[in-house]
Amino acid sequence: MVIQLKPTSARLARWTKPLPRLAVGGAWFFVLFSLAHLAWVIGAKWADPAGLTTLYQTTVGDETYRAWGLAYAGTLGLLLAMAQAAVVGAAAVMSLRARPKTRRIGHAILIAWAALWALNLMRLAGLDLQLDSFCQATIMILLLGSTVYRAACGPSSRLSAPDTNVYTDSARENVVRNTRLTAQHIVAATEMADITQSVRRKRWSPGMMTARLRKAGVRAARATKPLARSLGRTLAAGGRRLRHYLHDKGVIPSANRSASG
Secondary structure, three states: OHHHHHHHHHHHHHHHOOHHHHHHHHHHHHHHHHHHHHHHHHHHHHHOOOOEEEOOEEEEOOEEEEOOOOEEEHHHHHHHHHHHHHHHHHHHHHOOOOOHHHHHHHHHHHHHHHHHHHHHHHHHHHHHOOHHHHHHHHHHHHHHHHHHHHHHHOHHHHOOOOOOOOOOHHHHHHHHHHHHHHHHHHHHHHHHHHHHHHHHHHHOOHHHHHHHHHHHHHHHHHHHHHHHHHHHHHHHHHHHHHHHHHHHHOOOOOHHHHHHO
């Protein structure tokens, strides 16, 4: 039984691994999707301010039901669309800020905006009971869940203020990596110190000192042997020159004079 569960758990882990990224991507998709719809509404209302523009509506019998807060009529509708676009854009930027309070406000606005869309689409799907309405409501519920996930567990939720002591994931990884490198350097330095100490002990042992002195004596003898030879030759030549000089001055009688006398 355990052997069968191991591949299943590994397969499930591999399948669920990209879900967090997909959730964050879904949250950003909803932000851009809603801003694009508001831009379309603003463009349509700018051309015809007196008309009625709605994002979602359905007709059941003779009744037309429109989405609450997503229908724009007259000049007030144009102002409402512009205000919604400004608030949603500002909330998206605020959700990326480093200060937790500002980030929470941005996420709260985006969650409320996604909830407004989800509730409207669920209401319209419950009224007309059409397949496309149910699909739209389901997709919007998933986007609402993605927005909530990004606010709770997304990358922006782990940002910290510059004046706090909370590390981000990248900073924490850098600290761990530097700590590991420092530990490796300490171990390497300790090993090098042990090797150097052992070498010094061997270098200054009596046997090593005797061998070094013997080698130094042999090297000194080899180095001074040619110097001694040249010095002896120089002294012998100087002695001969001095003797000839003294003979010439008569200080020392020559060998011939001493023989004739």
